[in-house]
Amino acid sequence: MDSLPIGDYALLSDCRSAALVSRAGSVDWLCFPRFDGPSVFCRLLDPSGGRFAIRPAGEFQIRRRYVDQTMVLETTFTTEGGTAVLTDAMAVGRNERGHDLGAHSPSMLLRRLACTGGQIEAEISYAPRPEYGLIQPILVPVAGGVAARGGADRLLLSTPVSFDVDGATATAQVRLAAGQAAVFALGHGQMGGRAAAGSLDHGGDHHPAGGHGGGLAVLVGDPPEL
Numbered sequence: 001m002d003s004l005p006i007g008d009y010a011l012l013s014d015c016r017s018a019a020l021v022s023r024a025g026s027v028d029w030l031c032f033p034r035f036d037g038p039s040v041f042c043r044l045l046d047p048s049g050g051r052f053a054i055r056p057a058g059e060f061q062i063r064r065r066y067v068d069q070t071m072v073l074e075t076t077f078t079t080e081g082g083t084a085v086l087t088d089a090m091a092v093g094r095n096e097r098g099h100d101l102g103a104h105s106p107s108m109l110l111r112r113l114a115c116t117g118g119q120i121e122a123e124i125s126y127a128p129r130p131e132y133g134l135i136q137p138i139l140v141p142v143a144g145g146v147a148a149r150g151g152a153d154r155l156l157l158s159t160p161v162s163f164d165v166d167g168a169t170a171t172a173q174v175r176l177a178a179g180q181a182a183v184f185a186l187g188h189g190q191m192g193g194r195a196a197a198g199s200l201d202h203g204g205d206h207h208p209a210g211g212h213g214g215g216l217a218v219l220v221g222d223p224p225e226l
Contacts, residue, residue, distance in 0.1 A: 004023075008022055008023050010088075012090045017037060018030075025077070027051060028042070028043040032188035033188055039129075040129070040130055055122065056079045060078060061077070074086070079118075081121075082115055082119045083117040087110075087113075089109075091108040110186075111185075115177055119178070122174050123173055127169040128155055130150050131150075135153075139167075153189075155186065155189075159185070161184070
């Protein structure tokens, strides 16, 4: 792997933890549930350190920006066949403002890939590696997503997309036409506790950091039995 300059990464945060997203749509760093917590993805430091990548298949061009006055990141992919927008954010509690921002963050990463024109085929790779890449977790397909257990962490990736699991890595391909979207919510919890379960939708109890981000929100409920 060729190391990327740190300037190629965009920062997401819920005021308690942080993620770094590459220009090509790969979350190469994420620590839960605090800034000083061990990483879930750390490909930024080690090629085998895990990542969560969403990108078009084949060649593409990239534009990206933050939604005004928010930490909601929008990455626009343009391919020969169509255009899609990847929206990334970390959830915070409803109506949190000022010094209360992030006080009730649910430790959740939100991602949404929406086709805005033509058709697009995307590749998704989900490879959590808790404890700075030392642990290869057990990935288990469950109703509505993929559960992961390893070390002191429980992770639940909630999504309607079907994944193929090979060891500690899950992959998927989706084909989207204009107006269609694929959504993902990655929740974290401790062993003996509950991992937050969610789905990206309109409304709900938590919002992306810094604003609503075009209607993205997360509904938090009970996770599937593991």
